[in-house]
Amino acid sequence: LLERVGQRDMAAFVEVYRRYARAVYSLALSILRDGMAAEEVTQDVFLKVWRQPELYRPERGKFAAWLLTVARHHSIDRLRKERRSFAVPAGDDLAQRLRTDEDEGPDDIAWLHAMRQAVLSALASLPPPQQEVVRLACFHGLTQAEIAAHLQQPLGTIKTRMRLALRRLRLFLESQGMEM
């Protein structure tokens, strides 16, 4: 598909968009908490694919992983440029997200769902303080220092929690045979 995108095949590009737009848009929206800004980031991310699909290197992992890394980078970049004050929403219930079926839709592909379910389960298995740190960094674009200030905890504590959380998530995903 990406090869066809490289040949300026609009139908292939639209197919790529349809498969991944929801994941990219949701991530941008989660970090930026602004629909217009999330739309712009989504557009930038997909135009990057259109302009230079060769930036994705298959030997380094799945396309979705690369795309979401780009999406996170663009979102956080924008968040920090705008220096928006971070008002972190309190209600962010993972268990709720695990239960609700938000996954219907023709744009998604099966393994993206499977991966999402695995990640949600992995996150839910973390001790709540680790979950909190991951949530603030990952879904809301806070730096470790900002998280420490927000939670009124020492920076060292935050660093440790983040390290432990990622190690545990990695082991969990590996044990499930889930690879991005």
Added chain:
Amino acid sequence: VRLITCDDAGELLPAYVLEALDAEERQALEAHLAACAPCREELRALQQVAAALALAVSWQQPPAHLEERVRVAAAQEAGLSPLPGSLTDLAPLPTSAPRWAVSATRARRTLLRGAAGAVAAALVLGAVGATGWWGWQQHVSNRQLRAALARYQQALSRVGQGQVVVYELQPDPGAEGARGHILVNPSETVAVLMVNNLPPLPAHMVYQVWLIRDGQRESGGFLYVSESGAGMAVVSAPQPLSSYQAVGITPEPKGGSPGPTAPRVMGTRLT
């Protein structure tokens, strides 16, 4: 930049993949990564975890108009027509009409078959001119645009099956300088019509396309033009187009008329 060890790097990597390091730590880590292959391996593994985590956000469906916006922006960058699907697969549209394409259609009637028909469609679209096309596109709302593009795609694929005849529309007094073409597959009931430099109408008026059969005028639908006078229409005929002898365009009150009420601005015989 501060020099760090692999142990330090290992401590920083989790926050790095979540972009949660401050600038100084990030620079130190990036300098280390540039020189340390094992740490780059570790980075890749953690990047996968971070990417997977990105899937755990609350999923929201992007607004429907975003797909069109992205598609149009991509087409604009590539200098392509934003027509979806098969047509753009066939040939990148020229931003201005190649001379030979214009001269081919200047002969009043050009006969093409099969894929050549679809390519001709693409070339005629090119002949409408990129500026006109974009002007037209900005003229309509996203919802209208999506619906229209879907109709063009469908119509072009039908018109492009088998024999395609391209007729040049002739301007009448009051529309001097207007140019246009209609792509007809005589065995089909749809045709695609494109115009350029047709005088724009006030909001309460619309161009209506007429198909003429044995002296009777049947409505073929509406033609909307942009401020620059460019427009496209899917002409929908009650009968296969082989049964009509001519096509004409007149300005009519918004909503259309049962029969033409004003002098013709463009038209051609279909024989």
